[in-house]
Amino acid sequence: MPPTDLTDVLEQPVLGSRRPSNLLVALVVSLGGVGFLLTSLSSYLHRDLLPVGHPAELVWLPQGAVMGLYGLAAVLLATYLWSVIGIDVGAGSNRFDRGAGKATITRRGFRRRIDVEIPLREIQAVKVEVRDGLNPRRRLALRVQGRRDLPLTRVGEPMPLADLELAGAQLARFLGVPLEGV
Structure with missing residues (x-):
């Protein structure tokens, strides 16, 4: 397999439970x-x-x-x-590799590491979910063919709306899929 170009890989670190x-x-x-x-x-x-x-x-x-x-x-x-x-439960990364044609979502669980691999061709859209109120939710998720939406952002403190939209647009542009929910 030939080495992938740096522009073919997008890696996003995800903060776990080691927050202030x-x-x-x-x-x-x-x-x-x-x-x-x-x-x-x-x-x-x-x-x-x-x-x-x-x-x-x-x-x-x-x-x-x-x-x-x-x-x-x-x-x-x-x-x-x-x-x-x-x-550091919940820590991990989202890695999108166009050269290999797959997305790898990793998280550290309480007892084991969780790894999910998805072929990029099965990703239909990047979804932005914003719900305000008593239990606010602001997160990015992948809409995957034949599966539930796969969350990408950390659990807990909601992200600022501008950061959420920017990250969603960047990911949708990188993957070449539509951005939903904006």
Whole structure:
């Protein structure tokens, strides 16, 4: 197979769960969980283990025990959040190779890597989805013959509309397919 020209390949990196917002949430949940556990332990030992307030004055049953359950739940949630961030779930790339005639979509899953290969001739359009409201959605997807729409953009924070339209137009131009939904 001859080497492909650089203009025949378009690769788009996709950001996973290692975003500043996820790091901030994991940090806050971790600190809150440790705080609740220390409050519960202070109540049980009748000693202030925290520099703020007087948790030793709380009655162990039911207040201290309930604080301990909240702390345990928060620490378990924080463990899950930190593991998702450590694995970087959702990270990957979209690679479109005209020379090879295929698109390769890769994502890092929680337990395994997800790879999807699609022949470029089966791609019918690039679709821009914009939905505002309580649960906003702004994403790019590929309309593929005989399959559901295949999302290309990251999950979570919606992309700015101008960036979304620019990326969709660039991809549609590269693939030679129409842009839908604009």
